[in-house]
Amino acid sequence: MIKLIFLSCWITGILFVSCQYKQKEVVQISTxxxxxxxxVTSILENKLSEINALSGQVIIMEVQTGHIKTLVGLTRKDSTNYQPCNKFSIQRPTGLMNPISILAALETGKVKLDDAVDTGNGIYSFKGGAIKDHNWNRGGYGEITVKQGLACNSNIATVKATLEAFKDNPMSYVTRLHQMGMGDLDKLKYFEELHPIRFMTKDSIWRDTDLAFTCIGYNLSIAPVQILTFYNAIANNGRMITPQLYKDSIIVINPQIASKVSIDSLKQALLFNITDGLGKPAYSDKAAIAGIQGTTLLTTNEDSTKNEYAAEFYGYFPADNPKYSIIVSINKTGLPVSGGLMAGDIFRQIAEYIINLK
Structure with a gap:
């Protein structure tokens, strides 16, 4: 009888623990x-209306935990109203690839941020193609450093620095990006619709012409959440973690995407961009901000006013001890368009709102 009672209590205890465990699995706490x-939705909507944009999204992520604090997407419903859009896995070319390519180049030891680069008159003819800086019709930037090239969004500076590092073996550029964790950015939990970044195939036959256009964001498809994940690793001193929509243990994608020296150098360049570069619209006197802006032509049309662009900005703050990573992405048709003036201004407003909460 005693044995039966003991057995019954033991089974009851197992069932109780099992039920507790299952209940614990089901209950998830949102980040x-x-x-x-x-x-943030209000800030984004106001800017989209002001510039007559097609759509926009903002993702805010805690640097050290990966917790996503906001996940906002808006798309134009009619000429004056926007509605929520939850398509966060759409992949496309990006204007934020330049610093990533420079980081890869720094890792080879063949390039440094203070190296001089001749960007000429803003048009670089390369094997039948032409790479232009945004100010080509105003005479270009001439000779600048790689660091200054990032701060003024010089595609030519990025292309020449990347070619210097990888021209002897263009495929080693892709290998380097794999080593930094970019090949794993399609495995983000809660974003299962993501595909591998298009140019990341290791067995492709690569030429320096592929390298020249890919390193500045063309010939590839990547989603803003993937860009955020990579840049957050820079803010996090090289540790790449997956974004979290529910509070859970931290998932490390890559414990160290690049050397501390290269990471620190790029962080200084991202800070310089805000104080002295085209990232000035994101500057705030309330906290030191580091970041980068980018503008990309997505589609072409016979009527140039209907060309579609992506205006983007990524930043983190406080720059000396980053707590938040934020990516802002806007789609609009026609000119004018500017990642710094448009997406960067949204970033500044959001950063100051968060800072004022304290």
């Missing part, structure tokens, strides 16, 4: 801050 979500 989203509902108040922040509402305010």
């Amino acid at each position: 989203i801050d509902s108040t922040m979500q509402v305010n």
Whole structure:
């Protein structure tokens, strides 16, 4: 009888623990801050209306935990109104590839940020193609450093620096990016619709012409959340972690994407971009900000006013001890378009809102 009672209690205990475990598995605590979500949505919508954009999204992520605090997407419903859009896995060319390519070049030891680069008159003819800086019709930037090239969004500076590092073996550029974790950015939990970044195939036959255009964001497809994940690793001193929509243990994608020396150099360049470069619209006197802007032509049309562009900005703050990583992405048709003036301004407003919460 005593044995039966003991056995019954033991089974009951197992069932109780099992039920508790299953219940614990089901209950998930969201990382989203509902108040922040509402305010960021308002900031984004106001800017989209002001510039007559097609759509936009903002993702805010805690640097060290990967917790996503806001996940906002808006698309134009009619000429004056926007509605929520949850398509966060759409991949496309990006204007934020330049610093990533420079980081890869720094890792080879063949390039340094203070190296001089001749960008000429803003047009670089390369094997039948032409690479232009945004100010080509104003005479270009002439001779500048690689660091200054990042701060003024010089495609020519990035292309020449990347070719210097990888021209003897263009495929080693892709290998380097794999080593830094970019080949794993399609395995983000909660973003299962992501595909591998298009140019990341290791067995492709690569030429320096492929390298020249890919290193500045063309010939590839990548989603803003993937860009955020990579740049957050820079803010996090090289540790790449997956974004989290529910509070859970940290998932490390790559413990160290690049050497500390290269990471520190790029962080200084991203800070310089805000104080002295085209990232000035994101500057705030409330906290030191580091970041980068980019603008990309997505589609072409016979009527040039209907060309579609992506205006993007990534940044983190405080620059000396980063807590938040933020990516802002806007789609609009026609000119003018500017990653710094448009997406960078949204970043500044959001950063100052978060800072004022304290």
